[in-house]
Amino acid sequence: MLRLTDTQTKTVREVTASTPGLLTVYACGPTVYRYAHVGNLRTFLLTDLIRRTAERRGLRVKLVQNITDVGHLQDDTAIDSTGEDKLLAQARLEDKSPFAIARFYEDAFHRDLAALNVRPADAYPRASEWIPSMITLIERLVASGNAYVGDDGTVYFAAQSYDAYGQLSGNRLEDLRAGHGATGESAATGKRFHADWALWKLAGAHREMTWDSPWGAGFPGWHVECSAMSLDLLGDTIDLHTGGIDLRFPHHEDERAQSNCAVGHEVVGHWVHGEHLLFEGRKMAKSTGNVVLVEDVTARGHDPLALRLAFLSSRYRQQANLSWESIAAADALITRWRTAVAAWAESPSEAIAPAYRDEVLAAFEDDLDTPKALQVLRRLEKDDEVAPGAKFETFAWADTLLGLDLARTVGQPVVAAALPGGAQSLLDERAAARTGKDFAASDRLRDELAALGVSVKDTKAGQEWSLA
RNA sequence: GGCCGGGUGGCCGAGUGGCUUAGGCAAGGGACUGCAAAUCCCUGUACGCGGGUUCGAUUCCCGCCCCGGCCUCCA
Numbered sequence: 001m002l003r004l005t006d007t008q009t010k011t012v013r014e015v016t017a018s019t020p021g022l023l024t025v026y027a028c029g030p031t032v033y034r035y036a037h038v039g040n041l042r043t044f045l046l047t048d049l050i051r052r053t054a055e056r057r058g059l060r061v062k063l064v065q066n067i068t069d070v071g072h073l074q075d076d077t078a079i080d081s082t083g084e085d086k087l088l089a090q091a092r093l094e095d096k097s098p099f100a101i102a103r104f105y106e107d108a109f110h111r112d113l114a115a116l117n118v119r120p121a122d123a124y125p126r127a128s129e130w131i132p133s134m135i136t137l138i139e140r141l142v143a144s145g146n147a148y149v150g151d152d153g154t155v156y157f158a159a160q161s162y163d164a165y166g167q168l169s170g171n172r173l174e175d176l177r178a179g180h181g182a183t184g185e186s187a188a189t190g191k192r193f194h195a196d197w198a199l200w201k202l203a204g205a206h207r208e209m210t211w212d213s214p215w216g217a218g219f220p221g222w223h224v225e226c227s228a229m230s231l232d233l234l235g236d237t238i239d240l241h242t243g244g245i246d247l248r249f250p251h252h253e254d255e256r257a258q259s260n261c262a263v264g265h266e267v268v269g270h271w272v273h274g275e276h277l278l279f280e281g282r283k284m285a286k287s288t289g290n291v292v293l294v295e296d297v298t299a300r301g302h303d304p305l306a307l308r309l310a311f312l313s314s315r316y317r318q319q320a321n322l323s324w325e326s327i328a329a330a331d332a333l334i335t336r337w338r339t340a341v342a343a344w345a346e347s348p349s350e351a352i353a354p355a356y357r358d359e360v361l362a363a364f365e366d367d368l369d370t371p372k373a374l375q376v377l378r379r380l381e382k383d384d385e386v387a388p389g390a391k392f393e394t395f396a397w398a399d400t401l402l403g404l405d406l407a408r409t410v411g412q413p414v415v416a417a418a419l420p421g422g423a424q425s426l427l428d429e430r431a432a433a434r435t436g437k438d439f440a441a442s443d444r445l446r447d448e449l450a451a452l453g454v455s456v457k458d459t460k461a462g463q464e465w466s467l468a
Numbered sequence: 469g470g471c472c473g474g475g476u477g478g479c480c481g482a483g484u485g486g487c488u489u490a491g492g493c494a495a496g497g498g499a500c501u502g503c504a505a506a507u508c509c510c511u512g513u514a515c516g517c518g519g520g521u522u523c524g525a526u527u528c529c530c531g532c533c534c535c536g537g538c539c540u541c542c543a
Contacts, residue, residue, distance in 0.1 A: 010472095028543075029543090030543080031541090031542080031543095036543080037543090039543060040542095040543045041543080042543075043543035044543075046543090086541075169471075169472095169538085169539085170470090170471050170472075171470075171471065171538090171539065172470080172471095174470095175469080175470045175471080175539080176470085176539065176540080194540090195540080197540065222541085223540095242543095243543065244542080244543025245472085245473085245537075245538075245543080246537080246538065246541095246542050246543065247542080247543070248472090248538075249471085249538065249539065249540080250539085250540045251540090251542090253540095254540085273543090274543065275473070275537085275543095276473095276536080276537060276538095276543075277543080278536070278537090281535085281536080282536080283536070283537065284543095285542075286542090287542095313480090313481070313482085313491085313492080314480095314481065314482085315482090317473085318473075318474080319473065319474070319536065319537075320481090321480075321481085321536095322480095323479085323480070325479070325480070325493065325494085326479090326480055326481085326492090326493080328493080329480075329492055329493045329494095330492085332492085332493080333491095333492070369482095371481075371482050371483090371490090371491085372482075372483090372490095374482090374491080374492095375482070375483095375490060375491060378490085378491060378492090379490090379491095434502095437502075439502050439503070442502090442503090443503075443504080446504080446505090455505075455506090456505085457504090457505055457506050457507095458501070458504085458505080458506095459506090459507095460500095464506095
């Protein structure tokens, strides 16, 4: 069975389904005020790998991933000098309504997932459509004494009311510095304790994206969104919760406190966090200026699944350092494997190679040891003892976990794509020149074809072309 | 100050108390070719520093240095 590193216990533990045969998973999703960069996608891929691996053992996976389309992310302190949240700021920038912005980037998010072969979740609840449930949850927390209305009208969660606070992140309340991380002191706050956080903020000057509540018109704090949606859609026992490492604190620490206090017991059985992606040595972030999007990868002529393969070549709980070089290397490998798989498919059908299959599955189940799995497949690729038909079956099987579309070119003619206009006559001309041993003309025509995006190579059977 | 994850050959990256000590990219050599490209074959170079444990440490322990991240926006 699948074993994964549990953030809370810092151990590799078996993932267990509280309902037999059904694994419930909640994945923290994107905030849709901008394009997801490939670092975000690495985390979303983590959940996809977990799901695919669990399904190998016959588990059904019920996966919920939230869409944060309520922009009021900063809850206690003003993040920028204007105090304007990201979604509203972006809306102003693009001169659109905040909801139009949210839908636009939500669509882009789904496209990016599809490009990386990340299979869709069962539900993508939007925070904006979950406000009543959040309000109910906040009311419960107020009633139970875990939350209070501050002097400023904001509803806060009282961190000290939850004894187990800090167990997930390793932060102890006394070690958290008041106001640390924010540029200025959070002066106008009605908090009783510096580590308390907002569950409901009053609208104040905001007019967009606000909702009525028992405490006045306003908007929810960020952390309460995930508590409400996960409890509603997956129940009060959730087998697995995934997200990026940066969400461990405060987001997941606070979510855990809210959910556990609301239902009276530990809700999430297993917390899994993906480490950050670095790009050329630095954390990928807008502020660093090294953000790479899926479209940047395809614009350079790479298959987006090369990105997926590049991610698979390091472990999820390790910071990975991506570069254009590593993406290109992954692209080369994926092409090589597709070509090999298509060639093996021509051979007589053979049973799967069971030892290799078991090794690949064991690697995935061992805390998603994807580098090991790739190593096993490279070994299989070169193993002369295994019949080509068996290699095909084994790679096809492994691809249900890898998700690299390795069988994409099986059965396709080598020249399937359409030639650009004029290319065919150049090809004919070059073939004639080669017959006449006019190599100067042959080289010139090869350059002209290259300019059209057609690359030519010469084989014993004559010239072959492909689109670059 | 608190909490994490790391430092492996030109680069990226697995892994390991001793064994033929991954793999990829790049480089060099060869085959093929009119030349290229592509493909195939072959080759080299490692474990941040100092101590300790041990018959033996890149691997375990301690200290140090360095890198990256989180500490109330963040995947």
